Amino acid sequence: MTNIIMLGCNGRMGQMITDIVAKDDEAQIVAGIDIVNNRENPYPVFTDIKDCDVKADAIIDFSSANGFEERMDYAVDKQIPIIVCSTGLSDEQLDYLKEASKKVAVLKSANMSLGVNLLIKLVKEAAKKLATEGFDVEIVEKHHNQKLDAPSGTALALADSINDEMGGQYEYVYDRSKVRQKRDKKELGISAVRGGTIVGEHDVIFAGTDEVVTFSHTAYSRAVFAKGSVTAAKFIKGKAAGLYDMADVLM
Structure with missing residues (x-):
């Protein structure tokens, strides 16, 4: 059992993960942290992370970049491995994460989807052959009209x-x-599309003479990111200090 x-x-992702874990016989959420405690949850919720004294095997962090350093300090102090799913981290915060990973296990990935991380492995293999043979490389990503950053981290x-x-x-x-x-020839084009409620689509295009090879991933629900974070929590349980990513989970 992995205690989380x-x-x-x-938040939206936190509640989605709560529902997923409730159906998982190998994991359970033992405590929650949120600045607003306005929901009924099957576990205790603390509005201040410093008040949480619940023992756990892993932390999943889907909160905002605000207060990031305090959350990393908590993981280091309690020696609980942490899955960092927060987006929009500054360079300084990423450096803070790397320093923390010297003291506790930290898993950070641009995308928690298992499918996307498999895609990353596949395009690396494709590049060895196709890009070497002169294929042009283009990436097209599509997301909903509320997404702030472009291009996407993925x-x-x-x-x-x-x-x-x-x-x-x-x-x-x-x-x-x-x-x-x-x-x-040494150009790699990255295009961003924003519209409607597109959860996330990524196409990696290798365009050669008279042929095109396209690798695609489509997320139809944010649940894929929630499921990936729970899989990552099971993976990181008991791991030594260090910086991990979803590629390690797929090995």
Whole structure:
């Protein structure tokens, strides 16, 4: 049994994870943390993380970037491995995370979906052959009209995985409207679409002469991210201090 503390338990993702864990015989939420305690939950909820004295095997953090450092300090102090799902972290906060990972197990991924992380592995393998053979690489991501950042963190993670595999030779291009010139071979285009209630779609396109290979992932519900975080919590239980990601979960 994996005992979980849920940070941001009363938010949309927190409640989704609560429902998923309730049906999981291998995990349970033993405490929740949220600045607003306005829901009935089957576990105690604390509005201040410092008041939580419940023992656990893992923490899932789906709260905002605000107060991030305090949550990392709590994980280090209590020696509880933490799954960081917060988005919009600053460079300084990411550095703080890396320092914390020297003292406690930390899992951070741009996308908690198991399918997306498998996609990242697949496009790295594809790049070895197709990009080497002169295929152009383009990434198109689509999300709902309420999403603030563009391109998505997942699109950047896909681009980085390909670029790392190819020795960092690509330059990312986000907008071609101001430049009238042919596409450079060392260009990796990233396009963002925003509209409606699209949960998340990512296409990685390898375009060669007379053929195109496309890798696609579509999320139809945010539940895929919730399920992935619970799988990650089971994985990180008992792990030594260090920085992990979803690729480690898939190994």
